[in-house]
Amino acid sequence: MRFTNQIAVIFGAGRGIGKAIATRLSSEGAKLIIADILIDEIEKVKQQILDTGDSVEAYTLDISDEKKSNLCIQKIFNKHKKIDILINTVGIVGPSSCPIENYDLEDFIQVINVNLTGAFIVSKAVIPIMKKLNYGRILHIASIAGKEGNPGMVGYTASKAALIGMVKGLGKELAETNITVNGVAPGLISSEMNSETDPEMLSYMINKIPMKRPGTVDEVAALALWIVSEEASFNTGSIFDISGGRATY
Ligand SMILES: NC(=O)c1ccc[n+]([C@@H]2O[C@H](COP(=O)([O-])OP(=O)(O)OC[C@H]3O[C@@H](n4cnc5c(N)ncnc54)[C@H](O)[C@@H]3O)[C@@H](O)[C@H]2O)c1
Numbered sequence: 001m002r003f004t005n006q007i008a009v010i011f012g013a014g015r016g017i018g019k020a021i022a023t024r025l026s027s028e029g030a031k032l033i034i035a036d037i038l039i040d041e042i043e044k045v046k047q048q049i050l051d052t053g054d055s056v057e058a059y060t061l062d063i064s065d066e067k068k069s070n071l072c073i074q075k076i077f078n079k080h081k082k083i084d085i086l087i088n089t090v091g092i093v094g095p096s097s098c099p100i101e102n103y104d105l106e107d108f109i110q111v112i113n114v115n116l117t118g119a120f121i122v123s124k125a126v127i128p129i130m131k132k133l134n135y136g137r138i139l140h141i142a143s144i145a146g147k148e149g150n151p152g153m154v155g156y157t158a159s160k161a162a163l164i165g166m167v168k169g170l171g172k173e174l175a176e177t178n179i180t181v182n183g184v185a186p187g188l189i190s191s192e193m194n195s196e197t198d199p200e201m202l203s204y205m206i207n208k209i210p211m212k213r214p215g216t217v218d219e220v221a222a223l224a225l226w227i228v229s230e231e232a233s234f235n236t237g238s239i240f241d242i243s244g245g246r247a248t249y
Helices: 016-027 039-051 066-080 105-133 144-148 154-173 192-196 199-207 217-227
Strands: 007-011 031-036 056-060 085-088 136-141 179-186 239-242
Touching (some): 007 016, 007 066, 016 217, 031 039, 031 066, 085 105, 105 136, 136 154, 136 217, 144 154, 144 179, 154 179
Parallel strands (some): 007 085, 031 056, 179 239
8 A cells, every 4th residue: 555645647547558557556545636638538537446346536638638637637736735746657659660761741740749749748747745845756657669760660769769758857856846857668568569560560569579468558567656656765867777678678
């Protein structure tokens, strides 16, 4: 029960990695507030957590909508008077196996908006609250694509590389506060997200993994929970790999 009496906000908790982190944080005592763009998914996760006897609040929003994301965080703060943990697992792949000549500017802008601008918006909204309370744990889910570059996914790769830069910069910016800002860079993880990825791209990715299998959402959740725990007090601006041996630096 590492998170008893802590308020944890998770954006992107409707499915996949975010849902796995939410379920686990709740089972370890956190008071959860979950948000996602998909109303049915977030309501299902909410019900699943309520069924265990734990409390949870749910919001449906687009993380890249600054007004709605700010309002959501403000409402949470007004009600609970603090936010200990912010986790952002929101991400979209956008076009894959797509040479840049065929990659539409609108798609590029949308991927950047959701994967990067969304992360900026929620970090900006929560940091003043955490500063007032002199405690905070912020975690963004990046990707190995942002470290190594994946071909045919220029928007996704660029958004995740920029997200890694943002985590590193913010980690340093806040290093003398009691707020840590970290990222996780997963390799291929089995989740609904991959159902839209081109099969050729999927086998390219599995072949690059020394363990020759995708990771699981529970494996990512286990790492994420340590990063947002009080125990993880000397890591900030760090990007944690979870890639079955693929990441080499
Ligand atoms: N699955 C992988 O192989 C993998 C690998 C590396 C990195 N990642 C990253 O991990 C994170 C989680 O991925 P996942 O596999 O669980 O994917 P997923 O698609 O299952 O989950 C992403 C969640 O974000 C939500 N979302 C999408 N756009 C949103 C928006 N505009 N506003 C609010 N919510 C929105 C989705 O509805 C979904 O619930 C993503 O950032 C992804 O880029 C995943």
